[in-house]
Amino acid sequence: MIRIKDIAERAGVSTTTVSNVIHQKEGKVSPALAARIKGMIQEMGYVPSLSARMLAKEDSHVIGVVVNCEAEEPLRSRKDLLAASLVRYLETAIREKGYYMMLFTRRSMEEVLQESRAWNFDGVIAFGITREELEHLRAAFPKPVVTIDNSLEQTYSNVCQVGTDDFGGGRQIGEYLLSQGHRKLLFVADNDRGEDHCRWLGFREAMEAAGLSDVDSMHLLLPEDRAQRLEAYAGLLPLLRQQTALCFCSDYHAVEAMNRLRELGLRTPEDLSVTGFDDVVYAWVSWPNLTTVHQCMDEKARLAVEMLTNMVSGVSVENCDQKVPTYVVERDSVRPV
Amino acid sequence: MIRIKDIAERAGVSTTTVSNVIHQKEGKVSPALAARIKGMIQEMGYVPSLSARMLAKEDSHVIGVVVNCEAEEPLRSRKDLLAASLVRYLETAIREKGYYMMLFTRRSMEEVLQESRAWNFDGVIAFGITREELEHLRAAFPKPVVTIDNSLEQTYSNVCQVGTDDFGGGRQIGEYLLSQGHRKLLFVADNDRGEDHCRWLGFREAMEAAGLSDVDSMHLLLPEDRAQRLEAYAGLLPLLRQQTALCFCSDYHAVEAMNRLRELGLRTPEDLSVTGFDDVVYAWVSWPNLTTVHQCMDEKARLAVEMLTNMVSGVSVENCDQKVPTYVVERDSVRPV
DNA sequence: TTGTATGCGTTATCAG
DNA sequence: CTGATAACGCATACAA
Numbered sequence: 001m002i003r004i005k006d007i008a009e010r011a012g013v014s015t016t017t018v019s020n021v022i023h024q025k026e027g028k029v030s031p032a033l034a035a036r037i038k039g040m041i042q043e044m045g046y047v048p049s050l051s052a053r054m055l056a057k058e059d060s061h062v063i064g065v066v067v068n069c070e071a072e073e074p075l076r077s078r079k080d081l082l083a084a085s086l087v088r089y090l091e092t093a094i095r096e097k098g099y100y101m102m103l104f105t106r107r108s109m110e111e112v113l114q115e116s117r118a119w120n121f122d123g124v125i126a127f128g129i130t131r132e133e134l135e136h137l138r139a140a141f142p143k144p145v146v147t148i149d150n151s152l153e154q155t156y157s158n159v160c161q162v163g164t165d166d167f168g169g170g171r172q173i174g175e176y177l178l179s180q181g182h183r184k185l186l187f188v189a190d191n192d193r194g195e196d197h198c199r200w201l202g203f204r205e206a207m208e209a210a211g212l213s214d215v216d217s218m219h220l221l222l223p224e225d226r227a228q229r230l231e232a233y234a235g236l237l238p239l240l241r242q243q244t245a246l247c248f249c250s251d252y253h254a255v256e257a258m259n260r261l262r263e264l265g266l267r268t269p270e271d272l273s274v275t276g277f278d279d280v281v282y283a284w285v286s287w288p289n290l291t292t293v294h295q296c297m298d299e300k301a302r303l304a305v306e307m308l309t310n311m312v313s314g315v316s317v318e319n320c321d322q323k324v325p326t327y328v329v330e331r332d333s334v335r336p337v
Numbered sequence: 338m339i340r341i342k343d344i345a346e347r348a349g350v351s352t353t354t355v356s357n358v359i360h361q362k363e364g365k366v367s368p369a370l371a372a373r374i375k376g377m378i379q380e381m382g383y384v385p386s387l388s389a390r391m392l393a394k395e396d397s398h399v400i401g402v403v404v405n406c407e408a409e410e411p412l413r414s415r416k417d418l419l420a421a422s423l424v425r426y427l428e429t430a431i432r433e434k435g436y437y438m439m440l441f442t443r444r445s446m447e448e449v450l451q452e453s454r455a456w457n458f459d460g461v462i463a464f465g466i467t468r469e470e471l472e473h474l475r476a477a478f479p480k481p482v483v484t485i486d487n488s489l490e491q492t493y494s495n496v497c498q499v500g501t502d503d504f505g506g507g508r509q510i511g512e513y514l515l516s517q518g519h520r521k522l523l524f525v526a527d528n529d530r531g532e533d534h535c536r537w538l539g540f541r542e543a544m545e546a547a548g549l550s551d552v553d554s555m556h557l558l559l560p561e562d563r564a565q566r567l568e569a570y571a572g573l574l575p576l577l578r579q580q581t582a583l584c585f586c587s588d589y590h591a592v593e594a595m596n597r598l599r600e601l602g603l604r605t606p607e608d609l610s611v612t613g614f615d616d617v618v619y620a621w622v623s624w625p626n627l628t629t630v631h632q633c634m635d636e637k638a639r640l641a642v643e644m645l646t647n648m649v650s651g652v653s654v655e656n657c658d659q660k661v662p663t664y665v666v667e668r669d670s671v672r673p674v
Numbered sequence: 675t676t677g678t679a680t681g682c683g684t685t686a687t688c689a690g
Numbered sequence: 691c692t693g694a695t696a697a698c699g700c701a702t703a704c705a706a
Binding site: 001047048049050051052054055060073074075076081084085087088089091092095100101102103104105106107114117118119120255258259262280281282284285286287297 | 338384385386387388389391392397410411412413418421422424425426428429432437438439440441442443444451454455456457592595596599617618619621622623624634
């Protein structure tokens with residue numbers, strides 16, 4: 001390992017001077033000397049020791065990233081697919097800002113807190129944690145936190161959030177289906193809470209704006225249990241046959257339905273158009289490929305890191321609750337009528 | 338932040354004593370004192386500073402994990418799906434061994450080398466890097482390296498590898514199809530290199546062992562280009578109609594084929610049984626769900642970490658080229674004949 | 675069994 | 691513009 005001291009000795013100057021050169025303190029060292037030392041740093045391949053730097057400064061430039069997924073097996077759930085993309089994008093975004101990422105998947109908040117102090121994290125980015133976990137973190141961790149897709153009702157000091165514009169997404173896909181001529185359509189979900197509720201409201205608005213009547217009857221709620229849901233489709237056939245399109249609140253449900261309905265004799269998109277939501281792998285593996293609403297995980301990652309690093313460096317963040325817009329991705333599961 | 342010194346002062350002892358208690362140096366400190374200090378550590382919530390520890394010791398307990406995926410968008414390629422699971426499992430395995438993970442996705446080896454010195458990595462685990470990259474790493478990084486699924490021809494000092502038993506996997510799925518009564522079957526790939534070659538050889542052996550004749554004609558090579566491949570299926574229909582099962586060398590190709598063949602009037606599994614390889618998300622999203630060969634990414638992660646930590650701590654590793662066995666996962670794409 | 679002293683590599687303060 | 695020097699928190703050789 002090559003240290004500042006080595007450079008200093010070789011250049012015949014003190015370590016302070018070398019340090020000043022490294023930190024671009026213009027005016028504190030003569031240009032000629034600076035150039036000479038820079039050359040040596042290059043030549044000798046000097047790389048500063050991060051542990052030493054972390055020890056000497058009070059900030060660490062390390063960001064903890066907490067991704068808690070319900071499923072033990074990776075990539076099995078909708079959330080996990082989103083999480084996997086997010087991790088990729090966060091790694092890039094964090095590094096681009098000159099920070100380091102320490103990743104936690106399926107860890108207890110206790111562990112995260114322990115490590116956050118051991119590493120002296122500058123901040124934490126969290127995806128898929130519960131309100132209890134956030135409050136636990138909040139109580140014991142005095143640094144900035146940004147949550148992704150968590151939709152907190154309350155606001156907490158030093159906590160920002162970035163989420164999806166679910167309302168807008170619902171409206172977009174509703175408008176898209178209308179633009180394809182569909183007038184007999186249903187919004188299908190297995191619950192009416194949180195994001196699915198927002199998506200329904202957006203969809204609903206699109207329908208109302210188009211002057212459709214009896215809009216509330218366009219909301220179909222299926223059982224949350226998979227087996228029951230698959231069972232339910234049979235009984236719903238008469239209702240579904242009256243429709244020209246089904247707007248699902250997730251790619252997962254859309255693909256499941258396409259497969260199930262095909263068994264029951266309803267083909268997509270020949271008999272019934274189908275749309276999803278999320279644009280995860282389901283959408284481009286399914287047959288037919290799914291027209292869906294894209295969630296910009298890259299943009300969410302970028303924003304989360306930007307907000308966090310701003311908070312870290314004391315820059316005031318204007319908007320602490322950002323909603324990232326969505327857009328419709330056209331594939332093969334919708335047919336104009 | 339609470340330091341060793343704070344504990345020492347509060348207990349009226351020296352920092353050395355506290356340090357000894359922390360490091361379980363039995364015999365160097367009286368049991369009574371040890372217990373008292375342990376209590377204080379708990380009570381005061383002391384967490385050791387990793388930067389200080391890293392600076393004081395010559396090892397860092399940080400492992401660099403390099404995951405280079407060709408696709409810019411996450412989860413778009415077969416490799417990327419495997420990589421995403423791997424990252425999850427590595428994070429767990431590394432933490433279980435008391436190490437820390439620093440993740441690099443789609444980074445240049447130059448960057449990795451820079452950081453490996455900045456952080457003083459104890460070792461590196463690499464997935465999906467080229468031979469050139471490995472040699473570059475090898476030349477500039479004097480610590481242990483473990484590659485995953487890289488199938489190196491040469492051996493390098495201080496480098497271990499863990500891979501899949503592709504030959505065994507090919508044999509297993511071949512035997513499985515035979516056990517289901519299939520005798521007219523093809524092994525389908527878009528190349529005959531590397532892992533796909535090994536899988537074919539395994540499959541081939543199963544066929545030969547069963548006494549099938551003209552085994553070499555059971556190897557069907559499709560174009561690597563997707564559009565051309567989809568096109569090719571039409572012309573292959575006569576050949577395919579003579580078969581009862583197709584054994585694909587990846588889930589991706591299997592799903593693609595199921596969809597394409599359905600368009601062409603061949604249903605899975607009614608008309609033709611289909612199997613895949615890898616057991617990634619394709620296999621459980623497709624319709625019908627795919628019978629395939631499972632790759633134990635969890636076991637590979639566990640093994641890689643174990644081998645690396647052994648090398649780090651100077652324990653000699655018996656076998657530097659481990660092959661992890663596979664197993665068949667039965668789903669709905671195969672029908673007995 | 676416990677304490678003292680020193681070093682790890684970097685940054686920051688304060689003189690010159 | 692440059693150079694001593696003192697932290698930062700921990701581990702350890704060596705003394706007591």
